[in-house]
Amino acid sequence: MSSEICLQVFRTRVGIRPGVASLLAATVPVLGGCLPGPMSALDPAGPAALEIATLWWVMFWASAALVLLMTGLGLYAACRRPERRARVSSKLLIFGGGLALPSAAIVALLIYGIRAGHSLLAVPLDDAAYRVEVTAHQWWWEVAYPDGRGGRLYSANEVHVPAGRPVDVHLRSADVIHGFWVPRLGGKMDAIPGITNVIRLSAFEPGVYRGQCAEFCGAQHARMRLTFEAHAEEDLERRLAALAAAGPPAEATGAADFQAACGRCHAVRPGERSLEPGPNLADLAFRRELGAGTIPNEEGALERWLVAHQRLKPENRMPAFDDLDTERRASIVRYLEGGR
Amino acid sequence: MSERRTSGGAPPDGRGNDGASRTLSAVARHRRLNRVWHNPSGLRGASAVNHTVVGKRFMATALFFFFVGGVLAMLIRAQLATPDHSLFGHELYNQFFTMHGTVMMFLFAIPFIEGLAMYLLPKMLGSRDLAYPRLSSFGYWCYLFGGLMLLASLLAGVAPDSGWFFYTPLSSKHYTPGINADFWLLGVTFVEISAICAAVEFVVSILTVRTAGMSLSRMPLFAWYILVTAFMMLFGFPPLILGSILLELERAFDWPFFDAARGGDPILWQHLFWLFGHPEVYIIFLPGAAIVSTLVPVFAGRPIVGYTLTVASVISIGFISFGLWVHHMYTVGIPHLALVFFSAASMLVAVPTAVQFFVWIATLWQGRPRLELPMLYLFGFLVVFVFGGLTGVMVALVPFDWQVHDTHFVVAHMHYVLVGGLVFPMLAGIYYWFPLVAGRRTFPGLGAIAFWLIFIGFNVTFLIMHFTGLMGMPRRIYAYPTGLGWDVPNLVSSIGGFVMSMGLLLVLIDLVLSWSAGRPSRRDPWNAGTLEWALPTPPPFYNFASQPAVSDRNPLWLDSSLPARIAAGQGCLPGDNAVQQETLGVEMISGRPNKLVVLPRPSWLPLWSGMAMAGFFLLVLAKLYWLASIGLAAALCVFLRWGWENGARRDPGDMRDGLPPHHVADDAPGPLGVIFTLVADATFFASLLFGYAYVWLIAPGPTPPSLAEPNLAALLAAGALGAAWAAVILGERALVATRQVNFDLFMLASAGAGIGAVAATAAAFPHMPSPTSHAYAAVVAMLIAYVIFHVVVGVVLSAFAFARRRSGFVSVYRRIDVRVCRIWWIYTAATGLVTLTAVFAVPGVVPA
Amino acid sequence: MSHARPLRTIALTAVGLIIWSICFVVLYAALSLGCAAGLHEWSLFGVRALNVILGCLWLVHFGLLGSAFLVLWRTQRQAQAASERFLVRLTCMLIVVGSAATLWVGFPVLLLPACA
Numbered sequence A: 001m002s003s004e005i006c007l008q009v010f011r012t013r014v015g016i017r018p019g020v021a022s023l024l025a026a027t028v029p030v031l032g033g034c035l036p037g038p039m040s041a042l043d044p045a046g047p048a049a050l051e052i053a054t055l056w057w058v059m060f061w062a063s064a065a066l067v068l069l070m071t072g073l074g075l076y077a078a079c080r081r082p083e084r085r086a087r088v089s090s091k092l093l094i095f096g097g098g099l100a101l102p103s104a105a106i107v108a109l110l111i112y113g114i115r116a117g118h119s120l121l122a123v124p125l126d127d128a129a130y131r132v133e134v135t136a137h138q139w140w141w142e143v144a145y146p147d148g149r150g151g152r153l154y155s156a157n158e159v160h161v162p163a164g165r166p167v168d169v170h171l172r173s174a175d176v177i178h179g180f181w182v183p184r185l186g187g188k189m190d191a192i193p194g195i196t197n198v199i200r201l202s203a204f205e206p207g208v209y210r211g212q213c214a215e216f217c218g219a220q221h222a223r224m225r226l227t228f229e230a231h232a233e234e235d236l237e238r239r240l241a242a243l244a245a246a247g248p249p250a251e252a253t254g255a256a257d258f259q260a261a262c263g264r265c266h267a268v269r270p271g272e273r274s275l276e277p278g279p280n281l282a283d284l285a286f287r288r289e290l291g292a293g294t295i296p297n298e299e300g301a302l303e304r305w306l307v308a309h310q311r312l313k314p315e316n317r318m319p320a321f322d323d324l325d326t327e328r329r330a331s332i333v334r335y336l337e338g339g340r
Numbered sequence B: 001m002s003e004r005r006t007s008g009g010a011p012p013d014g015r016g017n018d019g020a021s022r023t024l025s026a027v028a029r030h031r032r033l034n035r036v037w038h039n040p041s042g043l044r045g046a047s048a049v050n051h052t053v054v055g056k057r058f059m060a061t062a063l064f065f066f067f068v069g070g071v072l073a074m075l076i077r078a079q080l081a082t083p084d085h086s087l088f089g090h091e092l093y094n095q096f097f098t099m100h101g102t103v104m105m106f107l108f109a110i111p112f113i114e115g116l117a118m119y120l121l122p123k124m125l126g127s128r129d130l131a132y133p134r135l136s137s138f139g140y141w142c143y144l145f146g147g148l149m150l151l152a153s154l155l156a157g158v159a160p161d162s163g164w165f166f167y168t169p170l171s172s173k174h175y176t177p178g179i180n181a182d183f184w185l186l187g188v189t190f191v192e193i194s195a196i197c198a199a200v201e202f203v204v205s206i207l208t209v210r211t212a213g214m215s216l217s218r219m220p221l222f223a224w225y226i227l228v229t230a231f232m233m234l235f236g237f238p239p240l241i242l243g244s245i246l247l248e249l250e251r252a253f254d255w256p257f258f259d260a261a262r263g264g265d266p267i268l269w270q271h272l273f274w275l276f277g278h279p280e281v282y283i284i285f286l287p288g289a290a291i292v293s294t295l296v297p298v299f300a301g302r303p304i305v306g307y308t309l310t311v312a313s314v315i316s317i318g319f320i321s322f323g324l325w326v327h328h329m330y331t332v333g334i335p336h337l338a339l340v341f342f343s344a345a346s347m348l349v350a351v352p353t354a355v356q357f358f359v360w361i362a363t364l365w366q367g368r369p370r371l372e373l374p375m376l377y378l379f380g381f382l383v384v385f386v387f388g389g390l391t392g393v394m395v396a397l398v399p400f401d402w403q404v405h406d407t408h409f410v411v412a413h414m415h416y417v418l419v420g421g422l423v424f425p426m427l428a429g430i431y432y433w434f435p436l437v438a439g440r441r442t443f444p445g446l447g448a449i450a451f452w453l454i455f456i457g458f459n460v461t462f463l464i465m466h467f468t469g470l471m472g473m474p475r476r477i478y479a480y481p482t483g484l485g486w487d488v489p490n491l492v493s494s495i496g497g498f499v500m501s502m503g504l505l506l507v508l509i510d511l512v513l514s515w516s517a518g519r520p521s522r523r524d525p526w527n528a529g530t531l532e533w534a535l536p537t538p539p540p541f542y543n544f545a546s547q548p549a550v551s552d553r554n555p556l557w558l559d560s561s562l563p564a565r566i567a568a569g570q571g572c573l574p575g576d577n578a579v580q581q582e583t584l585g586v587e588m589i590s591g592r593p594n595k596l597v598v599l600p601r602p603s604w605l606p607l608w609s610g611m612a613m614a615g616f617f618l619l620v621l622a623k624l625y626w627l628a629s630i631g632l633a634a635a636l637c638v639f640l641r642w643g644w645e646n647g648a649r650r651d652p653g654d655m656r657d658g659l660p661p662h663h664v665a666d667d668a669p670g671p672l673g674v675i676f677t678l679v680a681d682a683t684f685f686a687s688l689l690f691g692y693a694y695v696w697l698i699a700p701g702p703t704p705p706s707l708a709e710p711n712l713a714a715l716l717a718a719g720a721l722g723a724a725w726a727a728v729i730l731g732e733r734a735l736v737a738t739r740q741v742n743f744d745l746f747m748l749a750s751a752g753a754g755i756g757a758v759a760a761t762a763a764a765f766p767h768m769p770s771p772t773s774h775a776y777a778a779v780v781a782m783l784i785a786y787v788i789f790h791v792v793v794g795v796v797l798s799a800f801a802f803a804r805r806r807s808g809f810v811s812v813y814r815r816i817d818v819r820v821c822r823i824w825w826i827y828t829a830a831t832g833l834v835t836l837t838a839v840f841a842v843p844g845v846v847p848a
Numbered sequence C: 001m002s003h004a005r006p007l008r009t010i011a012l013t014a015v016g017l018i019i020w021s022i023c024f025v026v027l028y029a030a031l032s033l034g035c036a037a038g039l040h041e042w043s044l045f046g047v048r049a050l051n052v053i054l055g056c057l058w059l060v061h062f063g064l065l066g067s068a069f070l071v072l073w074r075t076q077r078q079a080q081a082a083s084e085r086f087l088v089r090l091t092c093m094l095i096v097v098g099s100a101a102t103l104w105v106g107f108p109v110l111l112l113p114a115c116a
Helices: A002-016 A018-030 A047-079 A090-120 A233-245 A255-261 A301-312 A326-337 B026-037 B042-047 B051-080 B090-125 B133-155 B180-208 B221-253 B266-300 B307-323 B336-348 B350-366 B373-396 B398-404 B408-438 B446-470 B487-517 B562-567 B605-621 B625-645 B669-698 B712-736 B740-763 B775-806 B816-845 C006-012 C015-037 C049-078 C082-110
Strands: A130-137 A140-146 A152-156 A158-162 A167-173 A178-181 A188-191 A197-201 A207-212 A225-231 B581-586 B593-599
Touching (some): A047 A090, A047 B350, A090 B336, A090 B350, A090 B398, A130 A158, A130 A178, A140 A158, B051 B090, B051 B133, B180 B221, B180 B605, B221 B669, B266 B307, B266 B350, B266 B669, B307 C015, B336 B350, B336 B373, B336 B398, B350 B373, B373 B398, B408 B446, B446 B487, B712 B740, B740 B775, B740 B816, C049 C082
Parallel strands (some): A130 A167
Antiparallel strands (some): A167 A197, B581 B593
16 A cells, blocks of 8 residues: 555655656656555655655665765776776876765755755744644653643643644653654654754644654663554544543542552543653543553453553553552453543 | 985985994894893783784784674674564663673774774884883773773673663663663773873874884875874863763762753763764774775785875864764754754765775776785775765755664664774775784685675675664664564564674684684785885884885885895894884974984883772772772872883983984973873863853753852962963973072972962852752862862972972983973963853853 | 974864864854854844854854965975975865865855754
8 A cells, every 4th residue: 555655645746846756756666666664764654754755765876876886986996907997097086986976966965955954844833733742751652732721631652633734743851862753754853851842743644653762761762652643633623522521530430449559640630640650541541552552452451551561561660560459450440441 | 413314215324234244133133122122921911011912902802892792783683683572671682782882882993993003003104112102001901991891791780771872861870770871981981091092192103203204295094094093082082081971970979960950951961972972983984994095005006096185085084073973963953054064064074085985996996906805805895885975975964864863774874884984994904914913824715705794794784774774663672563564674684694793703713713823924915015014924022123214105115125124224223232122203294213212111000000090990880989089099109100210310421323312302202192182181171161151051941050250269279370380381491591499499389389279269169059959060060170180180290390300300301291290280270261261250241 | 384393284284174173163152052042033134143143253264264275375385395295285185175164064054044
């Protein structure tokens, strides 16, 4: 599927920039299409990623030609019998090959790069872009949506955004440096203590895009994944409304057990921010995965997570809770799943 | 000194030409020189300081660490071969990749280069040893002990695990509470001392210890590359040493340099680290290129095309490589225009590199290339490094890097650059110089098979890894799920990695077998042109029986009888009645001999001082700070003892060969070495000032508390520093005017002024906030500590010069101690005044 | 080419690149401090003030490079020995490299807004 979408995407670009894109449209089939994959930067699903993938293929072919040229020249100079060798002056070789060729290449590349880089920045920062706030923690992502009334709706490890429209992700870190990266949509940006960075992404079409922490952040850097889901506008409204209404009723059975065991770290009202360091669990039941991408959130997964999370994701910040008996665990699971 | 002896290519007479009756036979000369230059073997060999011995030790130890790093690489590849593979947990895996990078960079690449240069430079420059043999040896012990510290942490399972780039706050106390991180900070700093020593050694030796007639324009290109590399080490390593000290202070004493909540900034660490880290890549690549530039002309059978152009491009690379560091930081949120500065510089560096490539190709083109084994490895270098260079230009491009940064694409790129830039040239160099070092040839065939295993294995591993990265695989993950398209490429990479290891093992086997059972090699088996091949193989401790006067860049091509004439004592300083180890010292530019460098006998001082330093670092590691200061004091005592052994108590009488011994020469190596050490020190200071400006003006978070206001004590401190400066200058004048009592008084005055400066500086901060309260306060405390440290050393040096004069080591002619003291005080006073201005005056002028 | 101070002569071989380094540091420092101080929000005759400042700082270095070249031109006649002529040639090459490098890293100042 992907390679077709890819081709199609390239063709849509032909209208915008005929030169490069038509060249690319020609090369893509030669390469057997894009490299499909849920996290492949060469399977672009948004304008930023497409820009960069385009850049890659241009540079790839240019480099391949240069490697062949250099290797060929080296082999020719070393292996061809001197009397049969073409007479080329050293000056021409050194000034043509060493000076003119790379200079021309880098002038073209830098000017192209400046333009491309500038177009991908999150400037100007204005209301045209959809805003979502992501705070990176060891080893999960806290997601906050402005609720339009000055407050926020909190969730974790899933970012729901509109498709076809720029999204500004405002990035912060609660502890160490992390890297926010959704390869099919665009480049990455670090989440750094003390500052807020903004990265602008957008998806051509609704879909689910995988992301992962890119900057080494300690023990479970490998299991710090996220899902970036682009929706049509009305679907997004529905999803966020569901989030706003999510959370188990306060008087539900299991509330006491939950509060005793989990309440210190996890909030269950979408409008409340968890006390450090746990994710808000209000819409846990809707989430695709548990433990920032560690296991799929299928039937029985929550129970499994509560039993074995320190084996599934060693050193994660949640205590093992080995003293939790089966009955209370089941009651907590029922409580959280009641949040639907 | 007579003009006749040094002009052009005519061999200087020395005692070689006149009175053939007095000259010894070549064998007798060898015996005599060998007696004078002999270095002990066995256990007593630990006292050896000869460059041939120490160079080989460096290389052998580096190759051992190469093996360790390689084993770690194989463990990493084994883990990643299949998805969700749990050969190791994250604890071990994180230690493995951290240590793989650390070992390869700090314990293999740099030390191997140092060892190779140490071994080859004197032989190529026609001299008998480097300028400071004991310093080389001290550097070796620092390297060995520091390396063993890191290795011990690995074996004990508490190795560093924050990545070789050690980003804060992950590496800070809160997130890495164990001793692991301290091992890294202290071990690496210890090893870097060795790198700084080597850099000073190389700069001074290349500039002043060559043979007659070897002007700068006749130096082998290898020496030019190493000269530039050594300068880069002087400027490149201090920022990391500073960063490591700051981070260790943060970890041990909670000084919040990198804590955003208290006015610090984790980005400051990244700046300091990459200020070192990017030049480091070129510090590794340039010696590799040096090997290529040495070998290509030999196998092309003609001098290199474009010598001056090559030198110019090497110097250009040296400079430009310092303007690239932020390209490791494109994703931290720095303004785009700033990124573009670095992007531009990063691409620019490709141009001088390309010039070098075409110089090599043109040299081959104009020559009659012979395809021998080292050429095969050079071919591997060509392909692999061109590839790495091209992906380097790609990642220099800001938007592309946003996508591939921290992915396996960068892992692949970096290995293409480093393996291409160093390992392939190194293997070519090893096969090329093996006959010189061992006196034997390697087995034909084995090296070629090894090459193909390495070349194919390498490309299988890393070519596909570019795509693994583009398909979204980040670096430094110990497990990955299946279904992302990463399974096959990772398996391929792992298989390739093991093939490459086989090849490297085969090289090792080849070398070990050849060392003991290889066919003996004749002198100069490759028909090379440079002086190291004029030596018998393996070379004797003294290198040259007499130092040849050269008039060409390839003396052996000009005159094939040169080796025989050297052995027959027809060069400078024939060892016929040698009683001490001596080698020619030359004017820096022209290569005209102007002094006799007298070199030290084997000495235990380097080992003792290395052990004292090891004690210091281990005690700091154990957090026994008071005991550690005793270790430092012990090291200081050994250094003073070392300094005391130098020089002479009498002015020289008649000068041998009309050349004064170095301790009365104007450009003696000692003060020159101090100047270059201070160049590194000044870089350290500049980095610290950068840190000061950074936490004051740039760092986010709470603004600094108002700290220091101009006061009388600060003014007094400045006055005292000025007084110390003046006193040493007046003292030297008094010495020249032979008023020695005045000299003594001035030395005491400078020491007194120094003590006054320390007291006044301490009094200048009546309400010093705790350094733990805010990063600004911590940096100011660090600046003050820097000044006080230098003043204290200055006081010791003044006292030392005083004592040396009293003991008769100092005279109008013998002024090394005094000049060292003067240079130090000028530097100390200047940095002290800058510090006081920056801390007390500047904040009042700059609007908040 | 004075031989009294060989170390200085050798160091000055790289004067072109030293000026480039200074230019690089000055531009980066001025940009960072300017952004921290909020200078990019001012404008001068409709042009962004910080870009104007950076542009001026950039141009100053061409003056330095030019004067380095003039000094070299005046002193090169004294160079006679082969090793001295070699250093003159090297110095000249490196001034050219330094000028090209200064032009190259500075021109983006004309293209991009300073602190975005």
